[in-house]
Amino acid sequence: MAKLLLEVLKPNIITNLNQTEINYLSKLWVEKLPRHIAIIMDGNGRWAQKRMLPRSAGHREGANALKRTVEFCAQLGIKVLTVYAFSTENWKRPKTEINLLMNLLVEYLQKEMDALCKNNVKIITSGKIEELPRDAYAEILKAKSVSKNNTGLILNVALNYGSRDEILKAVKEIAALVKDGVYDIEDINYSLMEAHLYTKGLPEPDLLIRTSGEKRLSNFLLWQLAYTELFFTDTLWPDFDKKDLLEALLSYQNRERRFGGLK
Numbered sequence: 001m002a003k004l005l006l007e008v009l010k011p012n013i014i015t016n017l018n019q020t021e022i023n024y025l026s027k028l029w030v031e032k033l034p035r036h037i038a039i040i041m042d043g044n045g046r047w048a049q050k051r052m053l054p055r056s057a058g059h060r061e062g063a064n065a066l067k068r069t070v071e072f073c074a075q076l077g078i079k080v081l082t083v084y085a086f087s088t089e090n091w092k093r094p095k096t097e098i099n100l101l102m103n104l105l106v107e108y109l110q111k112e113m114d115a116l117c118k119n120n121v122k123i124i125t126s127g128k129i130e131e132l133p134r135d136a137y138a139e140i141l142k143a144k145s146v147s148k149n150n151t152g153l154i155l156n157v158a159l160n161y162g163s164r165d166e167i168l169k170a171v172k173e174i175a176a177l178v179k180d181g182v183y184d185i186e187d188i189n190y191s192l193m194e195a196h197l198y199t200k201g202l203p204e205p206d207l208l209i210r211t212s213g214e215k216r217l218s219n220f221l222l223w224q225l226a227y228t229e230l231f232f233t234d235t236l237w238p239d240f241d242k243k244d245l246l247e248a249l250l251s252y253q254n255r256e257r258r259f260g261g262l263k
């Protein structure tokens, strides 16, 4: 029998919600929740600019929004959350901003790992993390290793990630296997391709959220998003809260997904 999300959430989670959030929750069905949500966390710079603050303040507040969102997704029973944290194109930014983002990442992991583990969150990554500064790389490896047996929400952090890079990587790996005689050309199919993407083993994203009003993919999950439902909001990432996520979930729930077929 179909169940409302409100009926299955722990009472201590509901007591912490305001009336607007409860109104949203009372319309959401457990069966209609996305299994995998992907988020392009955008608008940190503009959030700071609006307040006459340095961009760094926006990134700091963005880290808090991530903390809130991960916690709430875990509470709602979402299986996978993929977040775009640093793209292969973000190296074009000033060195000072790149350093700050890397330091924030280290800080976030050092401060949050205990809480993430307590919430049973498993950290994985997508992207060339070995090219990140050494301390950031080490901290990520540590986070992945201490959380590897957790069975709750999978938090997939896209770091030094670019979808074109990812697809090229897969093509090169498969070409090498064909050259070595492991596969014939005829063996190359969707599932072999997917086995060579960073997202190997994960369900495809059901819902993509991009904040800050930009309506583009910016080299994010080009293969994986083929049939994903897209949700764009003007909310800047540092302001993204429970209400914004619930609004996206409600919109998703009311979509008719046809995958090219007929309903």
Ligand code: IPE
Pocket: 041, 042, 043, 044, 045, 046, 047, 085, 086, 090, 101, 212
């Ligand atoms: C997103 O916010 C964070 C990263 C890309 C790392 P931005 O820094 O892109 O913020 P805007 O788009 O300049 O407002």
Ligand code: IPE
Pocket: 040, 041, 042, 043, 084, 085, 086, 087, 090, 214, 216, 218
């Ligand atoms: C996309 O945001 C990358 C991340 C959120 C990490 P950007 O701000 O870098 O994207 P563009 O430049 O607006 O396309």
Ligand code: MG
Pocket: 042, 043, 044
């Ligand atoms: Mg941006």
